[in-house]
Amino acid sequence: MLSPFHPTNWSKAAAYWIHEIHVAFDPPVPVAPGSGGFLRRTRLGAPQVAVLVSLAFTLHCTRPPETFTARRTGLSGPPQQPGDRAFVEEGMASWYGGDDDGFSGRPTASGEIFDPDKYTCAHRTLPLGSLVEVRNLENGKRGIFRVNDRGPFIKGRILDLSRKGAEELGFSDQGTARVRIRSVDALGAPAALDPALDRMDPYVVQVAALSNPENVKALQDQLEDAFGPVTTQDALTRGGISVKRVRVGSYTNRQDAEKAAEQLAKLLKDRGVEPFITRRR
Incomplete structure (x- = not known):
């Protein structure tokens, strides 16, 4: 009743x-x-x-009352791809733009000149132009940064902040910190990645960064037989050494890139090479 x-x-x-x-x-x-x-x-x-x-x-x-279904934005769990939820990832962050690493004033992957005093960062796969909230899990400090570069290319790290960013988050002296990154919109609210930006920049698998032209040519010849076209990208290391990044493929989705990376790791396991996924630019 x-x-x-x-x-x-x-x-x-x-x-x-x-x-x-x-x-x-x-x-x-x-x-x-x-x-x-x-x-x-x-x-x-x-x-x-x-x-x-x-x-x-x-x-x-x-008239019967209307019902509404609320949607939640995922804020935890493994890294998310473009879709209904924000991208979330945890790992170690470092920073670049110091007086002696030679990156200040050089072009970034986005084409703009790197300024260590701006709130920018480098990530291997997030679309260039994306905004991310970065929280230092060791002291609780956080800030919002724009992805304008690629990196870090060191095993075990997921993000490179500008010098200003490292100072803001309180780890410029120690060099690294464990962080959580989350994609946000212009107002700082959790937001999914922009699918349009994602489609503009295909995934590639970076196999190695070599300074010897003969080694670059030999690796290219070996990989082209099994994986098709192999491209190279000129780069400078932190020590100022010129290298060529050897890259395989052009993949529109991450799943295909992950399969290629696994196959490359098996093929080159005797050389101690650990391929990783990044973007074409």
């Missing part, structure tokens, strides 16, 4: 109340032809209007 205070009972009560209302009007007074005009027509139509208003009110009160 429903409670007398249940909304359904309220609707029924309202309907009964309206049903008992009798709208009464004096009969129209005859007027001479051509007289009365607008006021006469208004008076004659008033009963019909009253009935329509009463009927609309009854329908509104007896």
Whole structure:
């Protein structure tokens, strides 16, 4: 049995109340032809209007309540790909842009000049231009940064912050810190990655960064037989050494890139090479 205070009972009560209302009007007074005009027509139509208003009110009160489904944004778990949830990842972060590493003033992967005093960062796969909130899990400090470069290319690290970013998060002196990164929008709220930005920059698998041209050529020849076209990218190490990054493939989704990386790791396991996934630029 429903409670007398249940909304359904309220609707029924309202309907009964309206049903008992009798709208009464004096009969129209005859007027001479051509007289009365607008006021006469208004008076004659008033009963019909009253009935329509009463009927609309009854329908509104007896209509079942609407239901809404809320959507949540995922804020934890393994790294997420573009979709309904924000990208989340945890790992070690480092920083670059010091006085002696030679990166200040050089072009980033996005084409802009790297300024260590801006709130930017480097990530291997996040679309260039993405915004991420970075939280230092060791002291709770956090900030919002724009991805404009690729890296870090050191095993066990997921993010390279600018010098300014490392200072903001309180680990510039120690060099590294464990962080959680999360994709956000321009207001800092959790947001999924932009699919359009994601499609513009295919995945590649970086196999090695070599300085000897003969070694680069030999590795290219070996990989092309099994994996198709192999590309190279000029780069400078932290020590200022010129190298060529040897890369395989151009994959529109990460799953295909991961399969290629596993195959490359098996093929080159005797050389101590550990391929990793990054972007074409």
